[in-house]
Amino acid sequence: MxxxxxxxxxxxxxxxxxxxxxxxxxxxxxxxxxxxxxxxxxxxxxxxxxxxxxxxxxxxxxxxxxxxxxxxxPVTQASKPRNVCETPGCVTLADQLLNFQDPSVDPCQDFYKAACGKYSEHEVANRRLQKKDIIIQRMIKNFLLKNETSESKSENVMRQVYRTCEGLKNEEIFNANMKTAFRELFKDIQKIGSWPAADKNWDETKLNLNEMLLNIVKLGSSNFGLFQIRPTEVPFLEVAPDMARSPKVSANFQQIIFDILEKNGLQPDENVIADDVEDYITLEETLSQYAYDYNAEKVQFSKLQAQVPSLKLEKIIEEMMNPNRKKLLVTKVKPRMVAHKHSLFFDEKMNLEKLLKSTPKRTLANYLIFYYMDHAMNGLSVHDNVIKKRNCEKLVIEYLPKASLRVFVRNHFEKGNLKIVDEMAEETKKSFIEMLQESTWLGADSKKNAILKLEKMGKMIGYPKEFEKKGALDKMFETLKLLPKDTLYGILKKIGRFHMEQGIEFVALETPMDPVLPVLMTNAFYTDRNHLSFLVGYMDDPLFDATYPKYVNIALTGNILAHETSHGFDTAGIKRDENGEVRSWMKPEDLKEYGKKTQCLVDQYNEYDDPVFGKNLNGTTTLNEMVADMIGVTVAWKVFEKLDSSKEQKVIGFENENIDKLYFRAAALDFCSLPPTTSLVEELTRVHPTGNFRVNGIFSNMPQFATAFNCPEGSPMNPKTRCSIF
Known part of the structure; x- marks a missing residue:
């Protein structure tokens, strides 16, 4: 087709x-x-x-x-600027407030669950402060891993400790270390004195108690088990019972004794060693009955020396000093040597002097050496399962806290935060005084004494200013001389001696900080010497941020400052005056009323129905922390009330929430935690109440909370009966 x-x-x-x-x-x-x-x-x-x-x-x-x-x-419209904080810090804050909360829960029924109910879905650290510690450790680890040369003595020491610690995770190095460390330890034991367990011909004439104590000091330890010599916070130098005694010895301790003896060519008798270790444990258990008494009466040092004539205490103290500075230090330290009437020294029936006289000399000699060995296990590093899991950056921070602090501050810390927090501490003190003045039950004389104690309270925000001086820390480290071939045991032993000498310098007022104070922990604390310390970890994000709205920083940092300050007025604090001396400054009639108010908290905790532990808690054990919580939230609220809330920015996601509610939500963050895994028996030994109570119990005592959330009268967070202190 x-x-x-x-x-x-x-x-x-x-x-x-x-x-x-x-x-x-x-x-x-x-x-x-x-x-x-x-x-x-x-x-x-x-x-x-x-x-x-x-x-x-x-x-x-x-x-x-x-x-x-x-x-x-494009059509443009003029929009009103949002009064919302949108800095990176506030974004993180908003993220936590939004993610941790459980919006399905009525805040008036269970504010802890409303604010923290989904914390465990977003966090693996038990609390935010533990998470900050982990972050700090990672920062220090990153620094230590850098293959950089440094002119800083303290930084080089940190790196050597870290490399040596990490090196032990290599099997070949670990095996070589075991042989070297056992020989090194045995040589040190021989320096201490004659060791009955290693000498078949040992007899009592070979015991020279004071000589053994002096030799232990030379090795870097002033804790002998029988007693210890330590700097206090003020500072003074105190002879006291062991403050951290544990009658439990290290795992496989008896086997380690065998290994030490055998690797040094000796043939130990199994039965003899077993008997010696049993005697050591028995004496440890006896000494553990003499706990450190924080309320012990202060006595002249000469009276303590008279109680233990078998010990040459002043000679032992002189041995703790830097040999090149002994002449100067003796004159400065002697007036600052203190003693307290601890039962270990002053008990009439049985005390240290009577123990020294009644205990067999073989047991005493073994005890001093066993105690030294038992506390050298960390450096000896003979348990491979422990070594492989060891956090070496944490070890560096623990043994070199000031050097680690320097690295953190120089590389990661915003120093402007120091001034802000210092001003907050002063505002806290001012509001605390106002609260005392407004108290309706505290008598005039008691108010006067309480205010004096506040005014005299010392503080350290972050770290002493002296450490800002260039080269100040490295100058201290000049006396710490490590060798490339040093084992971890040898390094930690030298650091122990270094800390001891620096501790004496601290007592002599030649250096401003206790060398073993854990200054890089996320922590704040009040000491019975009427002194407040607030460390840098708490002054860094996400726990503190200079860009947060003021009410958020008051709810977080302000509450911590107020809590620690309040410990000066808990049941132990009211027994000490403005100088930290044991003296009851509260009048009898006021003490009676104070007792009623604190008993209210005890009863409240005893009756508190905790979601994990039920009504089985003990308010007597946790009383001082609850008192500090209760006074603290009252003081922090007084600081918060002075703000002009109309000028304060909101938080993302809470634009329609009033500032009072946001304040309480922020305050709850520091108590959000993972569900407890402890047993009731263990919980009953803890001095802190549960996080659930520290939010629900404490906040329910504040009428301001009920007002903010419009809680019906009689609801759990607006009870008819409340506790208060001042």
Missing amino acids: SAKDKLANPLIALVVFLVLTIIALLATIIIMKLNEKPVEPPRVAPIAQKLVAPEKKSRPEPVTNPVTMTRPE
């Missing part, structure tokens, strides 16, 4: 017409697409992109005429 014939066919002609029409339509669509300009969506702030779902917009109608299509001009 010809083309003409095909076109003459009506069916074929229709098909051709349809094909041409489709082609024309497709061409038109292609031309339209080529001429169409995309309409840019409005930009959304990065923070809003992260936390707020973008508004859904309808798509524009397609333009049908490609020739006449024009791009519409």
Whole structure:
């Protein structure tokens, strides 16, 4: 069929017409697409992109005429600026407040669950402060891993400790270390004195008690088990019972004794060693009955020496000093040697002097050496399962706290935070005084004494200013001389001696900080010498941020400052005056009322229905922490009340929440935690109440909370009966 014939066919002609029409339509669509300009969506702030779902917009109608299509001009509208904190710190804060809360829970029924109910879904650290400690450890680890040379003596010491610790995780190095460390320890034991367990011909004439004590000091330890010599916070130098005694010896202790003796060519008698270790444990258990008494009466040092004539205490103390500075230090330290009437020294029936006289000399000699060995296990590093799991950066921070602090502050810390927190501490003190003055039951004389104690309270915010001086820390480290071949045992032994000498310098007021104070922990504490310490970990994000709204920092840092300050007025604090001396400054009638108010907290905790432990808790054990909590939240609220809330920014996601509610939500963050895994027996030994009570129990005592959340009277967070202190 010809083309003409095909076109003459009506069916074929229709098909051709349809094909041409489709082609024309497709061409038109292609031309339209080529001429169409995309309409840019409005930009959304990065923070809003992260936390707020973008508004859904309808798509524009397609333009049908490609020739006449024009791009519409954007329409701009003046918008009121958001009064919301959108700094990186506030984004993190908002993230925690939003993620930790359980919106399904009524805050008036269970505020802890409302604020912290989903904490465990987002965190693996038990609490935020533990998480900060982990972060700090990682920062120190990153620094230690850098293959950099340094002119800083303290930094080089840190790196050597870390490398030596990590090296032990290598099996070959570990095995070589065991042989070397056992020989090294045995040599040190021989320096201490004659060891009955290693000498088959040992007799009592070979015991020279004071000589053994002096030799232990030379090895870097002033804790002998029988007693210890330690700097106090003020500082003074105190002879006291062992403050951290544990009658439990290290695992496989008896086997380690065998290994030490055998690796040094001796053949120990199994039965004799077993008897010696049993005698050691028995004496440890006896000494553990003489606990450190924080309320012991202060006595002259000469009276203590008279109680233990068998010990040459002053000579032992002189041995603790840097030999090159002994002449100067003796005159400065002697007036600062203190003693307290601890039962270990002054008990009439049995005391240290009577123990020294009645205990067999073999047991005493073994005891001093066993105690030294038992406390050298960390450096000896003979348990491979422990070594492989060891956190070496944590070990560095533990043994070299000031050097680690220097690294953290120089590389990661915003020093401007020191001034802000110092000002907050002063405002806390001012509001505390106002609270005392407004007290309706505290008598005039007691108020006067309480205010004096506050005014005299010392403080350390972060670290002493002296450490800002260039080279100040490295100058201290000049006396610590490590060798490349030193084992971890040898390194930690030298650091122990270094700390001892620096401790004496601290007592002599030649250096401003106790060398073993764990200054890089996320911690704050009050000591019975009427002194407050607030460490840098608590002054860093996310626990503190200079860009947070003021009420958030008061709810977080302000509450901690107030809590620690309040320990000066707990049941132990009211027994000490403005100088930290044991003296009851509260009048008898006021003490009686104070007792009633603290008993209210005891009863409240005893009756508290904890979601994990039920009504089985002991308010007597946790009383001082509850008192500090209760006074602390009252003082912090007084600071908060002075703010002009109209000038305060809101938190992302809580734009419609009033500031009072946000304050309490922020305050709860520091108590959010993972569900407890401890047994009831263990919980009953703890001095801190449960985190659940520290939110629900303490906040329910504040009428301000009930007002903020409009809680019905009689609801759990607005009870008819409340506890208060001042």
